[in-house]
Amino acid sequence: MSAMxxxxxxxxxxxxxxxxxxxxxxxxxxFGGVHGRVGLSPSSRLLPPAPPSQENVDSQKTxxxxxxxxxxxxxxxxxxxSDTHLKDYARLLSAFIAAEKxxxxxxxxxxxxxxxxxxxxxxxxxxxxxxxxxxxxxxxxRSPASPKNSEEKVxxxxxxxxxxxxDFSENVPEDFTCLPLxxxxxxxxxxxxxxxxxxxxxxxxxxxxxxxxxNLSWMAAMWTGCKVDKTASAMELVFSVPHLPQPLDISxxxxxxxxxxxxxxxxxxxxxxxxxxxxxxxxxxYSHFHRHFKIRLSATKLVKVSTAIASAHCDGIxxxxxSQYLTGVLMLLTELAISxxx
Amino acid sequence: HLATSLPxxxxxxxxxxxxxxxxxxxxxxSKYSLKNVEASLAYVDASFFLGKVCFLVTGVGRVNCCSIExxxxxxxxxxxxxPVLFCELEMEGIRVATAQRLLRMLQICAGHIPGVSALSFxxxxxxxxxx
Numbered sequence: 001m002s003a004m005x006x007x008x009x010x011x012x013x014x015x016x017x018x019x020x021x022x023x024x025x026x027x028x029x030x031f032g033g034v035h036g037r038v039g040l041s042p043s044s045r046l047l048p049p050a051p052p053s054q055e056n057v058d059s060q061k062t063x064x065x066x067x068x069x070x071x072x073x074x075x076x077x078x079x080x081x082s083d084t085h086l087k088d089y090a091r092l093l094s095a096f097i098a099a100e101k102x103x104x105x106x107x108x109x110x111x112x113x114x115x116x117x118x119x120x121x122x123x124x125x126x127x128x129x130x131x132x133x134x135x136x137x138x139x140x141x142r143s144p145a146s147p148k149n150s151e152e153k154v155x156x157x158x159x160x161x162x163x164x165x166x167d168f169s170e171n172v173p174e175d176f177t178c179l180p181l182x183x184x185x186x187x188x189x190x191x192x193x194x195x196x197x198x199x200x201x202x203x204x205x206x207x208x209x210x211x212x213x214x215n216l217s218w219m220a221a222m223w224t225g226c227k228v229d230k231t232a233s234a235m236e237l238v239f240s241v242p243h244l245p246q247p248l249d250i251s252x253x254x255x256x257x258x259x260x261x262x263x264x265x266x267x268x269x270x271x272x273x274x275x276x277x278x279x280x281x282x283x284x285x286y287s288h289f290h291r292h293f294k295i296r297l298s299a300t301k302l303v304k305v306s307t308a309i310a311s312a313h314c315d316g317i318x319x320x321x322x323s324q325y326l327t328g329v330l331m332l333l334t335e336l337a338i339s340x341x342x
Numbered sequence: 343h344l345a346t347s348l349p350x351x352x353x354x355x356x357x358x359x360x361x362x363x364x365x366x367x368x369x370x371x372s373k374y375s376l377k378n379v380e381a382s383l384a385y386v387d388a389s390f391f392l393g394k395v396c397f398l399v400t401g402v403g404r405v406n407c408c409s410i411e412x413x414x415x416x417x418x419x420x421x422x423x424x425p426v427l428f429c430e431l432e433m434e435g436i437r438v439a440t441a442q443r444l445l446r447m448l449q450i451c452a453g454h455i456p457g458v459s460a461l462s463f464x465x466x467x468x469x470x471x472x473x
Binding site: 043210211212213214217242275279282286296298299300301302314 | 371372373374375377405406407408409410411413
């Protein structure tokens with residue numbers, strides 16, 4: 001059962017902006033290794049630098065990453081991983097997958113003739129030179145129906161990356177490689193096979209990365225502020241209402257220009273966002289909704305945020321929609337992955 | 343006595359027994375609960391903040407459902423000089439332990455424990471929390 005409520009673009013000036021009190025919290029400390037307490041999030045974050053006019057991330061190489069649903073995992077540092085041995089790893093992984101299939105663990109029967117594994121490096125996907133270059137793993141196969149020499153279709157992709165994870169990687173001993181974020185697209189059975197091979201081979205640990213409503217609201221605020229060239233799609237927030245006999249989802253769609261206008265009045269320092277600004281932004285949206293529909297969204301759980309830049313779901317699923325902001329989003333996700341590991 | 347917000351309705355003032363302790367419950371999954379508590383605090387007489395108020399944060403077992411930023415809660419505890427307790431209501435063991443803890447605090451606040459006053463207990467809790 002779902003209720004769709006949308007606010008049309010006619011409401012351009014949200015009159016409550018002027019009357020909002022700014023609150024006591026001053027610009028807090030930058031995120032510097034404060035971990036371990038329940039739900040602790042930084043009081044401010046630096047915004048990723050605006051994309052340069054000539055993109056240093058070759059958009060062609062990364063286009064295949066866009067508009068796909070990626071499931072997020074956090075990965076502990078890999079022991080004795082070397083990016084010069086990628087071909088060997090691909091061979092070993094391929095043999096492992098074949099062995100697992102023989103054991104009957106790969107579920108799809110009769111679809112693949114043979115799974116080919118390709119492991120490559122994506123040197124552009126990183127925050128700085130201190131980050132390890134991203135590693136892409138692709139499983140492809142040829143279906144029995146297509147002719148012998150036809151191209152193989154990629155049936156599963158997964159990539160490890162680290163964007164601006166240097167705080168974390170600096171404190172890790174010599175033989176370890178830090179690639180704390182893992183994104184997977186494709187059948188869950190392959191994800192678990194590939195995952196277990198990496199866990200066995202490099203003594204690491206994969207864990208699903210969930211995104212809390214608090215972090216989703218950060219994403220909503222951060223992504224609203226990003227400039228988009230083409231006409232942006234509406235900003236959508238999805239809330240799930242707890243404690244009901246039947247699940248109820250509320251979808252709140254906001255005209256992207258209204259959202260950006262609101263965010264521009266809230267954000268003070270360009271290049272930095274504080275928790276207070278995120279709270280003010282979200283409270284504004286909530287009170288606007290309450291005024292119209294008498295529903296308190298602040299008592300519900302924010303489960304999904306969709307903007308023109310990307311969309312994120314609290315179960316740890318992300319979709320990238322703009323290649324220019326890819327590294328920016330990855331930077332935030334890397335941070336979340338690292339805090340889950342520590 | 344359970345209330346969803348303060349102030350309590352004045353019609354029943356004459357029937358109500360003396361209030362010894364106020365526990366403000368904040369559900370970490372609901373931002374609204376924090377706002378509600380903040381609004382209700384304004385209706386509490388200042389004398390209660392000498393050890394007779396505490397904040398109970400529930401739902402802490404689920405870090406991934408967190409809708410409230412923890413700094414805001416710590417700040418609340420600091421501003422009102424009151425202890426902040428954490429619990430997970432869905433787990434029976436923790437629920438029972440928390441209830442016993444609150445009951446003990448209530449006994450102190452009501453003056454039933456000789457030699458320990460609400461104020462001295464409150465400052466004891468505060469100094470141990472800061473360690």
